[in-house]
Amino acid sequence: MNKLKSLSNIETPCLLLDKETIDKNIQRLNHHIGNLGVTLRAHMKTAKSVEIANFLFEGAKGSITVSTLKEAEGFSNSGFTDIIYAVGVSPQKLDRIYAIRKNGNQLKIILDSKEQAEFVSEYVKRTGDAIEVLIEIDCDGHRSGVGPANKERLLDIAAELKRGGALLAGVLTHAGGSYSAKSKSELETAAEIERKAAVDAAVILRSAGFDCPIVSVGSTPTAHFAKDLKGVTEVRAGNFMFFDLFMAGLGICTKEDIALSVLTTVIGHQQEKGWIIVDAGWMAMSRDRSTTNQATDQGYGLVCNENGEIVIDLIMVSANQEHGILAFRNGQKCSSKEFPIGSKMRILPNHACATAAQHQQYYVIERQQIMGVWSRFNGW
Ligand code: PLP
Numbered sequence: 001m002n003k004l005k006s007l008s009n010i011e012t013p014c015l016l017l018d019k020e021t022i023d024k025n026i027q028r029l030n031h032h033i034g035n036l037g038v039t040l041r042a043h044m045k046t047a048k049s050v051e052i053a054n055f056l057f058e059g060a061k062g063s064i065t066v067s068t069l070k071e072a073e074g075f076s077n078s079g080f081t082d083i084i085y086a087v088g089v090s091p092q093k094l095d096r097i098y099a100i101r102k103n104g105n106q107l108k109i110i111l112d113s114k115e116q117a118e119f120v121s122e123y124v125k126r127t128g129d130a131i132e133v134l135i136e137i138d139c140d141g142h143r144s145g146v147g148p149a150n151k152e153r154l155l156d157i158a159a160e161l162k163r164g165g166a167l168l169a170g171v172l173t174h175a176g177g178s179y180s181a182k183s184k185s186e187l188e189t190a191a192e193i194e195r196k197a198a199v200d201a202a203v204i205l206r207s208a209g210f211d212c213p214i215v216s217v218g219s220t221p222t223a224h225f226a227k228d229l230k231g232v233t234e235v236r237a238g239n240f241m242f243f244d245l246f247m248a249g250l251g252i253c254t255k256e257d258i259a260l261s262v263l264t265t266v267i268g269h270q271q272e273k274g275w276i277i278v279d280a281g282w283m284a285m286s287r288d289r290s291t292t293n294q295a296t297d298q299g300y301g302l303v304c305n306e307n308g309e310i311v312i313d314l315i316m317v318s319a320n321q322e323h324g325i326l327a328f329r330n331g332q333k334c335s336s337k338e339f340p341i342g343s344k345m346r347i348l349p350n351h352a353c354a355t356a357a358q359h360q361q362y363y364v365i366e367r368q369q370i371m372g373v374w375s376r377f378n379g380w
Contacts, residue, residue, distance in 0.1 A: 005370055007306055007344060012265045013284035015359040016346065017052075017374065018308065019366045021259035022241050026056055029223055029240050036229040041065050041084065041216065043238030046353045049362065050078040051374035052241065065236045069096045074377045076105045084108045084134065084216070086172065086236070088144055091119045098127055108132040108169050112145050117157045121164020132169035133161055134214060135205075139197035140190065142176030148197045151204050158210045170214025171201045174236070178221040181250065187225035194222050199231035224252050242352035245302055249294035255302065255310060260356060261346040262301070263363070264324065266339050274333040275317075276326040280347060282319040286354035300324065301347035301355075307368055308346055316347055 007016075030040060042056055045067035053064060053075065063082040066072045072085050073096070081104065085097065089109045100107045111117060111133060124130060135157055138145030146154050161168050178190035194217045202212040217229070218236030220243075229235070242260040243253040264280035282300065291298040300316035303326055313329040324347070328334065339345065349355035356362075362374040 007263060007365070007368060007370065010263065010363065010370065012263050012344065013278075013280035014263050015356060015362050016261050016263050017242070017362040017364050018259045018261075019055075019364050019371065021257060022052075022055070025241055025243060025253070025257060025259060029237060032224060033226070033229065033235045036226060038229045038232050038235050039063070041218075041234040041236050042241075043067070043086070043218070043236045044071055044075065046238040046356065047241055048074075048356070048376045048378065049374050050074065051372075052362075053078075053080065056241065063234065065238070068377075068380045069093060069100075070377050070380050072097075072100055072105075072107055076100050076103060076107065081105050084110065084172065084236075086110055086174070088112060088136065089116055089120065091123075094120070094123045097131070098123070098129055101129055101131065106132060108134055110134045110136045110172055111157070112136040112138070114153070114156050114160050117160035117164070117166075120166055121160055124165045130165050130167050132167045134170045134172040134216065135168070135201070137171050137173040137197050137201045139173040139175055139194045140177035143174070145173060146201070148200055154201060154204055155208050155210075158205055158208070162210070168205070168210050168212065170212050170216060170233070171198050171205070172214070172216040172236075173198045173201075175217070175219045175222045178219050178225075179246075179250065181221060184225065184251065187221050187251070188227055191222035191226035192228070194219070195226065195229055195232055202231065220247060221250060221252050239352055242356070244352040244355075245298045245348055245350045246290045246294070249291050249296060249298070255348060258348050258352075260352050261304065261308065261348050262355065263306075264345055264347060266341050266343045266345065267323075268341065269334065269336040269339075271333070271336065274327055274331065276334045276336075276339050276345075278316075278324045278326060278345060278347075279322060280316075280324045281322045283321050284355075284358055285316065285319060285324065285347060285349060286351065286358050287319075288349070288351040288354040291350050298348075298350055301349050304346040304348060306344040306346065310348075311345075 175194035
């Protein structure tokens, strides 16, 4: 990458990605799950960027997960062929899925009902494309999936897929409940519940004579706190590359591990109120307030100076569309001399997926220098 503009003359608000930090975060997770004998199927729903996927896999075209067909199309066009679209499928999506697969991609889908298996079967009969399907398992009552005790529903889905000629590629679960864990032991328990639910479902299917090659688990919290991944074939995590204040509040990372920030410019002060006004409002940060229910509420984000050093207790307390209001948590007044109009600050996000989604691109920085611009897919 060629050296581009410096942070002080770039237009704000914009998204910064610290290359050394993302690299460290990727290595940390690869090391942890590698020790447990499992590989990563990175979830690209957070990064939504081909350049980041290339960086993550060091130029190889590794296995990935996506959350939209726009991502599936974009990654497929960039040579990624082993993709799971990990959001339950509806009939209207099948034409786009088929078009991606027709280009030689092994795009796989997930479902959790006989009704879905029926329309997928009909589609397979019509197109002759034996699509690979994973059955979604609900490990913790968080969202969708077949409950672990619901053996009959699981086997009914598998039988219906077989009848139509689809390929049962495996089972997949996501421990969404881990985001509300309160301690290390609760995180470890969530990881084990996730593992066990997926492995038990695979055993049920195999005992009934079905193939179940993929046993896929994952979320950023459970991926880091799993102590044993026996029976699992792959781990999906996406947020782990960037991390955010929510993950720091949960104890998965430190604030210094957060690779993503929004660069903003000071545009005013309200001295009596102790406020600094900046040009990043909720359009740049998102409306995510997910740290509200954690021990430390970070407002709309935690403020750093231009070099990325945290300004202790300075947060974005309020956000309008294009205005952010920064104030100290303890009521201490902000000095307009210390943070003059035109100076730059960086805001660490509550939720990296939501903040990144507000932007079209990443300015990639290395030792505070902008080294390149990486693109994102937004939309569906
Ligand atoms: N797998 C599925 C199905 C998901 O929905 C998600 C996140 O929403 C993940 C994996 C990755 O989880 P995280 O964002 O915690 O890395």
